[in-house]
Amino acid sequence: MLSYEFYKVLHVFCIVLFVGSMGAQFFSDSSKKSLKIISGVTSFLIFVGGMGLLARLGIKHGAGWPMWVWVKVVMWILVSALGPILAKRLKGNRALGYYGILVLIFVAIYSAVTKLA
Template identity: 25%
Template sequence: MTLQTYHFIHLIGLIFVFIGFGGLLSQDGARKAMMWHGIGLVISLVSGFGMLAKMGIMGSMPVWVWIKIALWLVLGFLPVLSKRRVLPAKGVVLIAAIVGACLGYLGYFKPVF
């Protein structure tokens, strides 16, 4: 597959992740929305590593990749905080939006640390 294909699939996965976060705000569809959240996380993880392999940086991953992996784990764990009522759903969605913006910045600009 081409790098553009991996990138497109990666974005689709992230859309699914944020559909899941949107579902946290509804009482009725929260369980099904979390299904989309999990599917989106898997899609974005697999396509992200596919992009890294295609770019040839899989062997020695730069710092921005490690930060993206850590933020990906945060996105995966945020619904647990809502379910256990550690944070309200609106707070989780706000944090998810901030983390998503950081992920977008790192993926687009690929800063050198």
């Protein structure tokens, strides 16, 4: 059994790596495959860390999730799917796309910290 602290460190560290790799994808002129791999792997590890945290908080498998968990999962799906797509497709407004991704991440963080009902 891994500890709550381990999952929390994994979750937060992978979020930092994910945001950094997204920033590099949005603001780099070259399309490096390594950045896409890093963002994909860290996105998966964000999910693993988050599910581990839920287990350590006592939220059982198959039980109804609180609203803040649903908000975080939806934000994770949006950021993980839209981030690489926007980084590749946007040409002129890359900064705006990146800031939009940061807003979605902020909503996820806010919902977890305040544990919205």
